[in-house]
Amino acid sequence: MFRNASALAAVLLLGACASDTKGDRVNSASDGAVPYASTYKVYPGRPTALVGATVLDAAGHRFDSGVVLFRDGKVVAVGGSDMAIPEGYDRLDGTGKYVTPGVIDAHSHLGDYPSPGIEANSDGNEATAPTTPDVWAEHSVWPQDPGFTRALANGGVTSLQILPGSANLMGGRAVTVKNVPSLTVQGMKFPGAPYSLKMACGENPKRVYGGKGQKPSTRMGNFAVNRQTWLDAKKYAADPKRDRDLGKETLAGVLDGTILVQNHCYRADEMALVLDMAKEMGYKVAAFHHAVEAYKIADMLRENNVCSAVWADWYGFKMEAYDAIPENAALLYKAGACVIIHSDDENGIQRLNQEAAKARADGRRIGVDIPDEKLIEWITINAAKDMGVDKQTGSLEPGKMADVVLWNGSPFSVYSRPEKVWIDGALMFDALDPKRRPVSDFELGQPGEGDVK
């Protein structure tokens, strides 16, 4: 739906191959001769039966007093209270609590704009040329960013997409990671996740480069630079004798559907222009990020099968956010378009559940009712679809990764917090166990080490 399924299947098949016949293309973490390949390994877990909680599986169901079984890193079964619990499972009573899939953030800069937010750590924008499709966010990610631990403990975030910033029209490749502490970014990389290209419309590129007295300094300049870059990439992609070119490899990957496009774009009119540019050049936009005016073209976005990754109610912080409204997400939902609540923020990522709840409440006041079991999709499976990992995670269904959050109340109440978070069936956070909480190297021996955060 949100990606080229056959292309991804091919990529997954290639995952086990020792060599890629093309030899010069690096479009997925699972390509044959894949550089910087994922070394993520699942940590040990215990077969666990969560019983008695309200289960929102993000596959359309709500089970009051439900059962979730997982073992060996995978979801085994999800159902109602009548479901039998096989031998060998630790039984965990979740009465009065909620179980959801792990939260997924489709738009994060953790690691490439880490805390502390000092110049020495500022690695998110290669703002030296308006198109830098050659840079990869993963080469900037600092795995010791304490922000990862807060996203886990306070936000129940188990997977996230880390993007380059939006200074450039083409900012580079994003990377999808599991929110597992690791010494290396490779140890976090989501196995088999496709790459995405980060693009940006509007004010940022024209301001950054116009301010340097270079092209683009206008929105029309933005499009001219983009279109010429695509034309050059098409030529490259069609050339059998090409030399390796890191930037054009990324763009060729977009053109053949193996790399997704995540397009930062605020204004409705600009999103419509980007959709036409994608048609002109032969690629697909997976999602418009920060799409604060998506509500004005919700029908167009539905028809083009493009997700909108939005905040609940950010407002007015720049001109292109002047028409942001809190009902944006609900109006998209009402139109049948794909909605994702994203953060773009190291604090917001800790409360995606709350942001979704606020957006729902704003919808309810204009007559759009969104039940819990649909709302949870905004911060789980819809993000997974956008990132091309929905076959592996994003919902609680048999065979999928056991990325699970046990909340101590409704995730859509301000009074609730994650109590336990499992990633691939391994317990990575437990609010009731002071030691089951990751502490980054950076925080060791500093005030507040290991504190509740």
Added chain:
Amino acid sequence: MKRWLLLATALVAAPALAQDFAITNATVALGDGSAPIEGGTVVVQGGRIVAAGIGIAAPAGVTVIDGAGKWVTPGLFATVTDLGLWDSQGVEESNDTSASKSPFNAALDVAPAINPDAQPIKIAREGGVTRASVSPDNGASIFAGQGALIDLGADPRVITRARAFQFVNLGESGGKLAGGSRAAAQALFRNALREARDFGGRSRPTMAKGSASATPANTGDDIPVDPRLLAGGGERASDVLLTHFDAAALVPVVDGRQPLYVAVERAADIRSALALKREFPKLDMVLVGATEGWLVAPDIAAARVPVIAMALNDLPAQFEKLAATQSNIGRMKAAGVKVAIGMFGGDNQPRYAPQEAGNLVAVGKLPGASGLTWGEALAAITSIPAEISGMGGKAGVLKAGAVGDVVIWDGDPLELSSAPMKVFIDGVEQPLDNHQSRLKQRYRDLDTSVLPKAYDW
């Protein structure tokens, strides 16, 4: 024709009058830290709260609003905001929060710059915020200038108190602004206060010379304009760093007549700030930020210095915030510090105050963490910021004699699903529409089959 008349009426709003009303049978939260009361009544007459609680009869002749199923609170009080200082924050032309190219610093007074028609004020009002303090941001100096207290009523009388406080940054960014180090910021600060003290003392005897009277020029319930600003020349001795204007502006700070808001985050900077009170004992200090306040909470409490902090800082966003935790406010409160949730500037919109307060209730349920009770959480965004702002008992509380700022909510005001249904300021019911609500109305459907959306208004 009729439509034109309607339009004309709508465009030129008549001044609204305070209503006398009683809200009955509601869940009433007084804002003073106490738990909410079910079946409560709030009576507002002449623009002021007359009574609030249980067992109160609605006086004869007042409008009675049935509060069944509703919650009633005082209007929210947002401290250290940039309300009215920008239309779109990133649009430089519209943004009056700081002035890095101004020759002045402490003298900068936000009051005349505050625009009551700015969308952020209307949006905050829709969110139940009825009062705020507005602070300038630092431009080129550790002194940002003088903040104001405002009400968010839909009328031109926005300023409650001009020059309500002076704002200084003595943390990481203050050090940079002072020339490169915290030591420079401390030296600059001490020098500035001494210059102000000297300026006050030296010029006082000769003050009458150029002006009709030595009486401060009162402009209302605020810090008077120092008469030295109105009289005499601008020249001063050569060995001074402050302009005449800035030195005059700091006189009420040294005298303790104008509160000094000191932005500091790390524990060591908080201690250094508190130490200044020993050197300048009259300083009426308020700490702003205090992300590491919990590490020095007993010191802050002993100094009787109140704190305005962010509720949910939990990242080492800078080196001065290494110990950040969402338990900061809870721990300071437990140590006896008077602490408000505030600093609603930029992306941290004032209407997020209830969510932030609610989160501190959630934090309190976690082992090892410190949060607030529900009543304390509401107080942290109502009565406590009002007290710190010098409006204790007058705002942020449903109590006889307080301003008639009342919000009726469709549910628990701290819960994410709730929103204000009616907002009163000084007893006047407020409009809750704004640019966003008009866009919402236009785009509830996307039908353009007859005319473009531009005709749908």
